[in-house]
Amino acid sequence: MAPSDTPTAVAEPLAVVARNLDSASTALANEFVRQYVSAAESGTVDRQAPVEAFDMAVSAIGVCSSGLAGDGPIGELPSGRGSRVALQGRSVVEAVEWLRLLERVVTDHVLAHAGTGAEGIGLDDIRAVLGRLAELFDVLCTRELESFTSTYNELAGWQARVSTDLLSCLIAGPAVDASTVNDQARMLNINPHQPFRAVAAYHDPVPTAQQWARVRRRVLEALWRHDPRREILLRERRGVLLALVPLDRPGPGLVPLLTEMLDGEPGRSLFVSAGEPAKSLSAAGHSCRQALSALEISIYRDQRGQVTQCTDVILEVLLAHNRWVSNRLIETRIGQLVEKPHLLDTLRVYIACDMALQRTAEELLVHPNTVAYRLRQIATLTGRDMRRITDIGDLNVALMAYDAIQMRRDREEARTDLRARLFA
Known part of the structure; x- marks a missing residue:
């Protein structure tokens, strides 16, 4: 005035x-x-x-x-x-x-x-x-x-840039300088010497800005319940999120909290995965890569509404990152079935049904005699005994390798390249 x-x-x-x-x-x-x-x-x-x-x-x-x-x-x-x-x-x-x-x-x-x-x-x-x-x-x-x-x-913009740079450094692959990582963590008021675990989330279909804001809030609320100090490193794009979360906290574990969060509306559209724990922040790059790989496998398998841990899909992760091994497994075990998708589907369902002929027929909606005939064809083409556990195990690994190759092809076609979406 x-x-x-x-x-x-x-x-x-x-x-x-x-x-x-x-x-x-x-x-x-x-x-x-x-x-x-x-x-x-x-x-x-x-x-x-x-x-x-x-x-x-x-x-x-x-x-x-x-x-x-x-x-x-x-x-x-x-x-x-x-x-x-x-x-x-x-x-x-x-x-x-x-x-x-x-x-x-x-x-x-x-x-x-x-x-x-x-x-x-x-x-x-x-x-x-x-x-x-x-x-x-x-x-x-x-x-x-x-x-x-x-x-x-x-400050928020600066913290986001430092957090992004730090996660980019950790996820890149080559060994990182622990002192540099620790210095950046201290700038963010984060203790780098505690154990960390990576968590990744993906929303399908691609959400609107409002949908992603709601889902993101639900995920962060679960993470903050686990870590009230909020010493979390976060990187996100609309529809995909990667977080490094401290583990040395009392109360409910990280995976149970995420599972509880998925028991509702988010579980219908959200895929969530977790890498293995790392002893310190400078060693957490492996956990980030494991979480993203497990998430890609979860998306490929349509395992929405649950937390896919790296240990649950460890073989698929290994196969997805070693194309030569995957191709050799396919060629030497199921190469003759690749051009016969009905036989591949029958083999997959037969293994999932614990080699029970009647259950396999019910899942495939065919007569049990049809299943038996197809199994004989598979045995002839692969040289495997469809009643032996060891032979079935070999064929199951080959199917995993086949899925890993298909998943990698999807990634190369930019459908599920989560790392590229996060750090573009």
Whole structure:
């Protein structure tokens, strides 16, 4: 409120209160410090040094005094507390809570002295003064919030870039420099010497921005329940997410929490996987690669709504990363069946049904005699005995190799190249 905008009848009471605040600023600041430190001891606000609290109060009272007197625009607070609160990772409430406490102290002082002395002011003037004080403190709170928001956004962007660089370094494959990884982790306030485990998630079909925001929130809530300190490294694109999560935490395990999260709406569209635990952050690159490989296998098998751990599909992971071995297994064991998809399907279902002829027929919706005939064909073409466990085991591994090759072909056609989508 500029001086020209202040009615003459109100300007004088405002000036009276402004002079009173100037003369009482030290006493008011001391009273504020007493209440503020007392509140800090009760745990409602963060403890600050009394000298710092005193300086903040004197500055704010001076700004309010100038604003009441109409001496031009409201000045800036030199404390920059909103920015510091953001940098320290504390709640936004702490950026303005001290101002609201100081407002109560100043308001109580104005009410106590408004009707005393030769310069006593009337009730209507008191209302005008209190209204103007409320406006001034609202402006100061807004500036502190803007300072907090600006610093918080800059910090969040910086943390996201460092987190992305760190995950990119870990997932790349070559051995990483542990000291570099540890330095970057400490910049993010993360302890690099605790065990970590990678978790990956994929939404199918590709979600809208709103759908992904909901699913992402559900996944992060599960991760934060496991790690309330939020020492999590995260990288995401719409529809796909990779997180490195600390394991040294009490309470429910990571996999049970994710399984619970999938027991509902997210489970109908979400694939989730987990790599093996790593002893430290610098060794967690293997876990990241395992989680993404397990996720690709989960997608290929359509295992949505469950957590696919790397150990559950360890053979498929090995085969997916060794094309020569996969091709040799296919050629030497089921090469004669590749051009006969009905025989491949029969073999796959026969193994899944524990070599039970009747169950296989029911799954394939054919007569048991048809299944028996096809099994004889498979035995003739492969040279394997369809009743021997060892022969069936060899054929099952060959089927896994066949799936691994098909999955890799899908990846090369950019349908499920999760690493490329995350780090493009």
